[in-house]
Amino acid sequence: VHSQNSGNSTSSTPSRKPQSSAPKVRKSVSSRIHEAVKAIALCHNVTPVYESRAGVSGETEYAEVDQDFSDENRTYQASSPDEVALVQWTESVGLTLVNRDLTSMQLKTPGGHILTYYILQIFPFTSESKRMGIIVRDESSGEITFYMKGADVAMSTIVQYNDWLEEECGNMAREGLRTLVVAKKSLTEEQYQDFESRYNQAKLSIHDRNLKVAAVVESLEREMELLCLTGVEDQLQADVRPTLEMLRNAGIKIWMLTGDKLETATCIAKSSHLVSRTQDIHIFRPVATRGEAHLELNAFRRKHDCALVISGDSLEVCLKYYEHEFVELACQCPAVVCCRCSPTQKAHIVKLLQHHTGKRTCAIGDGGNDVSMIQAADCGIGIEGKEGKQASLAADFSITQFKHIGRLLMVHGRNSYKRSAALGQFVMHRGLIISTMQAVFSSVFYFASVPLYQGFLMVGYATIYTMFPVFSLVLDQDVKPEMALLYPELYKDLTKGRSLSFKTFLIWVLISIYQGGILMYGALLLFESEFVHVVAISFTALILTELLMVALTIRTWHWLMVVAEFLSLGCYVASLAFLNEYFGIGRVSFGAFLDVAFITTVTFLWKVSAITVVSCLPLYILKYLKRKFSPPSYSKLTS
Numbered sequence: 195v196h197s198q199n200s201g202n203s204t205s206s207t208p209s210r211k212p213q214s215s216a217p218k219v220r221k222s223v224s225s226r227i228h229e230a231v232k233a234i235a236l237c238h239n240v241t242p243v244y245e246s247r248a249g250v251s252g253e254t255e256y257a258e259v260d261q262d263f264s265d266e267n268r269t270y271q272a273s274s275p276d277e278v279a280l281v282q283w284t285e286s287v288g289l290t291l292v293n294r295d296l297t298s299m300q301l302k303t304p305g306g307h308i309l310t311y312y313i314l315q316i317f318p319f320t321s322e323s324k325r326m327g328i329i330v331r332d333e334s335s336g337e338i339t340f341y342m343k344g345a346d347v348a349m350s351t352i353v354q355y356n357d358w359l360e361e362e363c364g365n366m367a368r369e370g371l372r373t374l375v376v377a378k379k380s381l382t383e384e385q386y387q388d389f390e391s392r393y394n395q396a397k398l399s400i401h402d403r404n405l406k407v408a409a410v411v412e413s414l415e416r417e418m419e420l421l422c423l424t425g426v427e428d429q430l431q432a433d434v435r436p437t438l439e440m441l442r443n444a445g446i447k448i449w450m451l452t453g454d455k456l457e458t459a460t461c462i463a464k465s466s467h468l469v470s471r472t473q474d475i476h477i478f479r480p481v482a483t484r485g486e487a488h489l490e491l492n493a494f495r496r497k498h499d500c501a502l503v504i505s506g507d508s509l510e511v512c513l514k515y516y517e518h519e520f521v522e523l524a525c526q527c528p529a530v531v532c533c534r535c536s537p538t539q540k541a542h543i544v545k546l547l548q549h550h551t552g553k554r555t556c557a558i559g560d561g562g563n564d565v566s567m568i569q570a571a572d573c574g575i576g577i578e579g580k581e582g583k584q585a586s587l588a589a590d591f592s593i594t595q596f597k598h599i600g601r602l603l604m605v606h607g608r609n610s611y612k613r614s615a616a617l618g619q620f621v622m623h624r625g626l627i628i629s630t631m632q633a634v635f636s637s638v639f640y641f642a643s644v645p646l647y648q649g650f651l652m653v654g655y656a657t658i659y660t661m662f663p664v665f666s667l668v669l670d671q672d673v674k675p676e677m678a679l680l681y682p683e684l685y686k687d688l689t690k691g692r693s694l695s696f697k698t699f700l701i702w703v704l705i706s707i708y709q710g711g712i713l714m715y716g717a718l719l720l721f722e723s724e725f726v727h728v729v730a731i732s733f734t735a736l737i738l739t740e741l742l743m744v745a746l747t748i749r750t751w752h753w754l755m756v757v758a759e760f761l762s763l764g765c766y767v768a769s770l771a772f773l774n775e776y777f778g779i780g781r782v783s784f785g786a787f788l789d790v791a792f793i794t795t796v797t798f799l800w801k802v803s804a805i806t807v808v809s810c811l812p813l814y815i816l817k818y819l820k821r822k823f824s825p826p827s828y829s830k831l832t833s
Contacts, residue, residue: 235289243268368457449543541569666759670755
């Protein structure tokens with residue numbers, strides 16, 4: 195009809211007239227597909243980047259004007275990998291994004307033609323609006339089009355009525371795809387000019403600027419033409435399933451917080467084995483009022499050992515009215531999946547778990563929307579992935595693959611806890627034993643304020659005589675890394691806090707008091723006749739006791755530990771010759787010098803050995819009996 199009425203204009207472009215007239219009647223499938231692909235190719239924030247090739251340094255300005263747009267040296271950059279995936283798909287079907295700047299973008303058709311579009315306005319994606327929009331003007335025809343894409347919950351009320359969107363969204367989500375709805379609206383020049391003036395006015399307002407700008411944009415978002423629905427697969431990394439299995443066996447409860455649709459989140463939870471195929475899943479129905487939340491919580495309470503799937507909106511209502519009850523029930527679940535979560539909600543859930551359970555939380559994320567959650571948790575782990583480095587930069591630990599979490603916790607985390615506990619308590623024991631000796635010494639001599647060990651002896655005791663063996667405890671390990679990964683139940687033992695508690699602290703205090711008392715009283719009893727040598731004797735026994743106690747504490751010997759023990763002993767023996775004026779009460783003024791001939795006698799050696807044996811042997815016997823009758827879990831594996 196159009197081509198007949200057009201009269202004299204038919205001769206100018208006869209080939210295009212039948213195509214342009216077809217949509218007026220019934221919009222053919224091919225034209226609808228063409229519109230959809232064009233919308234996907236235009237509505238995004240992707241920028242094509244061309245790698246500069248060697249040998250064309252002199253042709254830079256020429257390359258700017260007439261770029262070859264060759265496929266092999268083009269890469270796409272965007273804030274989201276989903277956007278890049280969609281633009282790469284439009285390239286695969288023939289419509290390629292070849293250039294983009296602040297004001298325009300260029301697309302290349304399969305025939306090699308370049309289509310230029312001017313960017314009039316762009317409305318970026320936010321976690322609140324869940325959609326993004328762009329207004330472009332076609333250079334060739336001058337048509338102004340408003341394209342928009344976003345989550346189905348946001349877009350379903352914006353697009354014209356249809357009978358397929360909800361069903362297809364559900365189908366794609368059940369396959370584990372992230373869905374986006376794409377729509378458009380054609381604008382006349384007058385409509386756009388009116389919008390632009392209102393939009394600029396809203397941007398200049400001083401009060402409630404964001405609300406006014408959003409209201410102006412929403413005035414455009416009405417009765418938009420639905421073009422298509424896209425689905426992007428967020429592929430699981432290698433070994434996600436065994437890693438989650440390992441974490442569960444280690445006694446760690448796992449919650450999955452995601453912005454995806456309920457069906458997508460459920461599908462990913464099943465494919466990653468966070469929720470087993472046979473396990474019951476309780477899907478929390480959408481609730482909006484207190485009464486609905488109460489009914490749904492009661493229904494959930496009746497179910498036992500089932501995974502919970504809840505949306506962000508329902509979670510908000512439950513936490514508003516029944517915070518304590520909800521958290522108590524959710525913590526009993528083997529797994530919890532929170533879908534449609536905003537970044538602030540993710541952080542709120544982490545803080546809620548910390549407050550209600552008093553347990554340590556670890557947040558793991560790979561995107562910018564996980565940063566608030568990572569920073570709210572006790573420990574944040576960022577994964578460097580396709581979504582950029584925001585998460586890894588904000589986290590305490592940065593890893594490249596999810597599977598590395600297993601080794602980070604089971605091996606390094608476990609060793610760190612065990613070694614820190616041993617080192618902390620040993621440093622305390624080292625200080626307390628010498629304090630006990632000084633206390634005993636002072637009490638024997640009518641509480642006279644005479645120091646037992648002078649100057650360098652005190653410095654040497656804290657440094658070269660005992661430092662290397664004590665700090666070599668950081669190399670100690672009870673089981674091999676392979677064993678720790680094979681038996682994650684060993685990590686579960688740590689939650690009992692048996693390595694560092696009030697009980698272990700008091701045991702070390704008692705050991706320090708016992709050994710300090712034995713060393714001092716032993717020295718005073720055995721060396722009554724040669725009292726002038728009491729410092730040399732007690733100090734020698736003290737050093738030997740410390741070295742033996744380190745040996746008693748170590749579970750797996752490392753060659754550096756052996757070196758540290760002998761190096762410390764060697765340093766002490768060598769210093770006996772040089773520091774003889776220190777080995778006497780009152781130092782040189784009292785005329786108390788170390789008798790080198792005396793310390794080489796058998797009497798000196800057996801008496802020092804006797805004191806050392808009395809201070810250490812009972813502890814060795816007790817340790818042996820404890821291991822015999824109540825062995826720790828790791829010893830069953832090592833044997």
